[in-house]
Amino acid sequence: MAEGPDKVLSKNDKSESMSDTVFMQNNLPEVFDPRRYGSVKAAQIAAYDFMKGRVQKKLKLRRIRQLWEGRASRVDGEEKDALRQAKIEEARNEYKALRSRLASLEAALAAADEDFPGTQMDAYRPAPRGMGRDNRA
Template identity: 40%
Template sequence: MLGFEQENLGSAPKKKTSRNRVMSPTLQAKVLMQDAWPIRRFGKLENIFFHAVRFISPRVTKQFTPRRARSIWEGTARRIDSDEMDALRAAIIEEAHREQQELRARLAALDKKVAAFSESVAGRSVAGAGE
């Protein structure tokens, strides 16, 4: 019968994409920058911009200024170049390595404290048992 076929004769149906999963490059760069240079570590934004410029400048072809760093930090940059995005990803990796080293040093210090405490407790129990 004509007109009762179930096949679609028009264009292929569009894929449904959720807006929640799509992140603009500007927003992604903002998140990367805020994760790479956390304010709790640097104290104030001027320090963050100084370190960001020092890290990113040698990795990009265009001049990277503190003003550019601020616009990325605030999410007001109009565009993000691919070399800037690559530099931000490298900064995330560097921050992860630095944080990992800090955690390892902290764990080593805690291990020493626990070992010293265990020795003192064991020494007291041995001394108390001999009486």
């Protein structure tokens, strides 16, 4: 077997990938936003409550804190999958909240302004699409 020098990676090759630890550290606070939960600890507890039923190993709050702070030496695939599920669920919840907020704003505008095109507004909106690879434009 001929051995030669290792292939030197370009900067593009190095910057495209992200370690699992960094992925978790960046995405946990994004999905479980401390501003929404009131504190970092409350957000970590919410992350723990969500993830504990989705991983097979015995998950502890200390483990969530390690993932949150980027101090975990490894990340299990189950933990990444649970975070992806949380991200999708959070997007669905936010979408529903925005749709209901928009409906209430439209109702308030329709009540205040008789010239407001209430029911005609739906014609300007694209049809809702599902989330996932099959529904990409």
